[in-house]
Amino acid sequence: MHKVSATLVTRALALASFGGLVLGASIAVTGQSPPPIQGVTGTIATEGTIKDVHEAGNTVIVGTVDGVEHVFHYTKELLVHGGKGSEALRGLRPGSTVVVHYTVDGAGEAAHEIDRVGDEGLKSTEGVVTRVDRGRKQFVIKFPDGKTETFRLTDRAAEDAGKDAGRATKDGSQVVVYYSDEGGQKVAHFFKKIP
Numbered sequence: 001m002h003k004v005s006a007t008l009v010t011r012a013l014a015l016a017s018f019g020g021l022v023l024g025a026s027i028a029v030t031g032q033s034p035p036p037i038q039g040v041t042g043t044i045a046t047e048g049t050i051k052d053v054h055e056a057g058n059t060v061i062v063g064t065v066d067g068v069e070h071v072f073h074y075t076k077e078l079l080v081h082g083g084k085g086s087e088a089l090r091g092l093r094p095g096s097t098v099v100v101h102y103t104v105d106g107a108g109e110a111a112h113e114i115d116r117v118g119d120e121g122l123k124s125t126e127g128v129v130t131r132v133d134r135g136r137k138q139f140v141i142k143f144p145d146g147k148t149e150t151f152r153l154t155d156r157a158a159e160d161a162g163k164d165a166g167r168a169t170k171d172g173s174q175v176v177v178y179y180s181d182e183g184g185q186k187v188a189h190f191f192k193k194i195p
Helices: 002-031 085-089 155-160 164-171
Strands: 044-054 059-064 069-073 097-105 108-117 123-133 138-142 148-153 174-182 185-193
Touching (some): 044 185, 059 097, 069 097, 069 108, 097 185, 155 185
Parallel strands (some): 148 185
Antiparallel strands (some): 044 059, 059 069, 097 108, 123 138, 123 174, 138 148, 174 185
């Protein structure tokens, strides 16, 4: 009888160990992030209008062109074109046009960068992308008058260069480019294909 008990105990321990292994493996797999999907995961950029800024709650509410209101959460690491953190947010007023660069996680939408568009922020221009050089972080735009101009890409814009610019060079589509003038060179912060 003592022998049977030892066998049962051994089997029970083996089963418990196996169960713990399976549970531990499933928790490890669950904790992993899914692979990035272009335009769905990773950093996403959207253009919109500031509806409200809640510094106490670290949130910015932005209404997009399609009528959707997004509530973006941010940290002190938020980069606002022309400044860093909540100090630069004070310049954003309801009605200001912005481009928000954000990621989506289980907690919601997290803003990493906000670019002001207009007089106090980025300028915009339209043209056809004729060449993209990801290695040099540059692309060339051809304007309706036939002239071309080379834009340098920010690191974030260079990450996105494979999305819209790659497709635009294949079919000659129009794009709008949001840029700043830094030391006499135009630096693209964001661009999108014009439908």
